[in-house]
Amino acid sequence: MLTLLDLPQDVLLTIYASLSPQDILALKQTCRGLHAFGCVDYVWHQLKVDLPLDLPAIPELDVNAVPAATLQRSIMNALRLDDNWRRRQPCLKNMWKIPNSELIYQAQFVGTKLLVILSRNTRTINKIQAHLSVWRLPTSRCTQPLRIATIECVPGARFSLAIQKGGENALVIVFGAGVVSFKxxxxxxxxxxxxxxxxxxxxxxxxxxxICPSPIEGIIGTTYMSGHMVAIMVARYPAGTRRYQILLINTLTNYKTILDIPRHYLEFNQMQLRLFPEAIAIITYNDRAPGIDISVRAFSAGILSTKIHPQSNLSSLSIPEEPWGEAISEYKLTSMPSFFDLCISPESATRADDKLSLMVFYRQPRGAPTIPWDGAIFRFPLSFKRQSKPIIISKPVHQFKLPRHTQPDIVCVGKTGHRGIWTERRWDSDEYWLKRVSIPLPGEEPVTGDLFSRDITLPFELYTIQSLWFEEATGRVVVALHTGDMFIIEL
Incomplete structure (x- = not known):
C-alpha cells in the first residue's frame, strides 16, 4: 500500500505548497519524513499568508530570501496572535509601565524591539521642554523597558521616522508643527x-x-517619510492669498523640490498624504460629493536622481517648483455618508506596500447622538503605473456596527489594515473601553469586540487615555494617559 512519502518529491512539494500554514505544521508532527518536507524553504516561500508578520524591519526585505526557519517562526507567532485576537475575550500576555514623568504626545515603534517617544514637560516655569527619547522594549535579558537615549527638541515639536535600507539605521525627522516661520x-x-x-x-x-534649512516660510502641517524621502506640508499666505505646498527632500542627495497642491484640494484637516519610495498619494474628502478620493503622483526625475547636491541654505526662489500635474492613478470611494472620521496608519511605507488601508467610522444622519455609528476597513490596491481611468471602490473588506449610545474616540489602524483598535465611550453611562476589530480570513468570521477581558484590573482609568499607538504584527499597544503615565499592553 502506497503512503504519502512514496510520492515523487516534486509532487510532495506541490502538495505542501498548496496547504495552509496550520496544515503544514500539523503534518510536520506526524513523522520525520513529512517533517523534513515541511522545513524546505520552497514550501514556506509559496505560502499565501494574509497576516502581518514580525519579520526583520528591513524596507527592501524579500520574503523569498528569508530562511524557512525564520519565516516559519514568524508565521507561527502570527497564527498565535490571530488565535488570541479572535477569542471572545483575548488573553493579555504582558503589561509594562514606561517610567516617564512627562506628557506623551507621540510614539512610534521601530521594528519589534524599540519605541521612540516625544514627550513634553509642562511643569517647568516659563518654559515648555520637549524631549525625544529611544526606549528598548522588554527582552529575555531585561524584563523592563529601558531608556537608551534622549535629546531636547523645540517646544511643539513633532517627529516622523523611517527605517533605512538594510534595516541597520532609521532616520528621525524632528520639526516644529504649527510654527509660522521655521529654520x-x-x-x-x-x-x-x-x-x-x-x-x-x-x-x-x-x-x-x-539641520535641513527650509526654503519656505509658512505654517508647517505634517511631515511624512518613506525611506530617505521626506515630504513636509506647508500652508502659505502670500499677499493675503492662500497657498498649500509640499516640500520634498531626498536626504541622500540633499535635493529639494516644491510641489504646488491644486487649489481644489481641501484644507489640511480634510487632507492626508501617504509617501511611497517613488510616488506620493494625496487622500482627500470632498464634502460637496461625499466620498474619499485618492490621487497618486509619481516623483520627478530630479528627486529620484542619485546626484549629490551640496547642503546649503537656499531661498525659495532657488528651489525648483513643480505643478501637481496629472495623476498616474486615481481611486474613488463613493459609498460614504456625509459624516465620518478617517484613520490611516502613521507607519512609513516601503516598496513592498502596494495597498493603502483606511479605517472609517461614520453615521447618518449627522448629529443625533442616538444614531449608532458604523465602522469599516477599506483596502485600496494601489498601482504606481499609469492608469487610463479612476478605480471605483464601493465595498469595504469588513464592515461592523457599534452599539447604540456609543462613539469611537481615539482610533488606530495597523499598517496592513488587518487589525484596528479604538477607545469607545458610552454616552448613557459615560464609560470607556478599549475595542478591537480584525478583517476576516478565508473561511473565518470577522472579529469585533473588547480588546481584552473586562475582568482584568487595570493600573489606570480608561477615561484618562490621551492617545494610542498600535503595532499589529506583535499585538502591542502603547497607552498614554493625561497624567503622563504610559503603558505597553501586549496581547
Missing part, C-alpha cells in the same frame, strides 16, 4: 542594532545628522 528640520540617525543590544543608556545611538 529647518533636524535629521537624526538612529542606530537600530546598537539600541537593541544596549543594556545601559547609550546617547550615541541617536545622533544629529543634519
Amino acid at each position: 529647518g528640520v533636524g535629521i537624526y540617525s538612529l542606530n537600530i542594532q546598537d539600541a537593541e543590544d544596549a543594556d545601559l543608556p547609550d546617547p550615541d545611538v541617536l545622533k544629529l545628522k543634519a
Whole structure:
C-alpha cells in the first residue's frame, strides 16, 4: 500500500505548497519524513499568508530570501496572535509601565524591539521642554523597558521616522508643527542594532545628522517619510492669498523640490498624504460629493536622481517648483455618508506596500447622538503605473456596527489594515473601553469586540487615555494617559 512519502518529491512539494500554514505544521508532527518536507524553504516561500508578520524591519526585505526557519517562526507567532485576537475575550500576555514623568504626545515603534517617544514637560516655569527619547522594549535579558537615549527638541515639536535600507539605521525627522516661520528640520540617525543590544543608556545611538534649512516660510502641517524621502506640508499666505505646498527632500542627495497642491484640494484637516519610495498619494474628502478620493503622483526625475547636491541654505526662489500635474492613478470611494472620521496608519511605507488601508467610522444622519455609528476597513490596491481611468471602490473588506449610545474616540489602524483598535465611550453611562476589530480570513468570521477581558484590573482609568499607538504584527499597544503615565499592553 502506497503512503504519502512514496510520492515523487516534486509532487510532495506541490502538495505542501498548496496547504495552509496550520496544515503544514500539523503534518510536520506526524513523522520525520513529512517533517523534513515541511522545513524546505520552497514550501514556506509559496505560502499565501494574509497576516502581518514580525519579520526583520528591513524596507527592501524579500520574503523569498528569508530562511524557512525564520519565516516559519514568524508565521507561527502570527497564527498565535490571530488565535488570541479572535477569542471572545483575548488573553493579555504582558503589561509594562514606561517610567516617564512627562506628557506623551507621540510614539512610534521601530521594528519589534524599540519605541521612540516625544514627550513634553509642562511643569517647568516659563518654559515648555520637549524631549525625544529611544526606549528598548522588554527582552529575555531585561524584563523592563529601558531608556537608551534622549535629546531636547523645540517646544511643539513633532517627529516622523523611517527605517533605512538594510534595516541597520532609521532616520528621525524632528520639526516644529504649527510654527509660522521655521529654520529647518533636524535629521537624526538612529542606530537600530546598537539600541537593541544596549543594556545601559547609550546617547550615541541617536545622533544629529543634519539641520535641513527650509526654503519656505509658512505654517508647517505634517511631515511624512518613506525611506530617505521626506515630504513636509506647508500652508502659505502670500499677499493675503492662500497657498498649500509640499516640500520634498531626498536626504541622500540633499535635493529639494516644491510641489504646488491644486487649489481644489481641501484644507489640511480634510487632507492626508501617504509617501511611497517613488510616488506620493494625496487622500482627500470632498464634502460637496461625499466620498474619499485618492490621487497618486509619481516623483520627478530630479528627486529620484542619485546626484549629490551640496547642503546649503537656499531661498525659495532657488528651489525648483513643480505643478501637481496629472495623476498616474486615481481611486474613488463613493459609498460614504456625509459624516465620518478617517484613520490611516502613521507607519512609513516601503516598496513592498502596494495597498493603502483606511479605517472609517461614520453615521447618518449627522448629529443625533442616538444614531449608532458604523465602522469599516477599506483596502485600496494601489498601482504606481499609469492608469487610463479612476478605480471605483464601493465595498469595504469588513464592515461592523457599534452599539447604540456609543462613539469611537481615539482610533488606530495597523499598517496592513488587518487589525484596528479604538477607545469607545458610552454616552448613557459615560464609560470607556478599549475595542478591537480584525478583517476576516478565508473561511473565518470577522472579529469585533473588547480588546481584552473586562475582568482584568487595570493600573489606570480608561477615561484618562490621551492617545494610542498600535503595532499589529506583535499585538502591542502603547497607552498614554493625561497624567503622563504610559503603558505597553501586549496581547
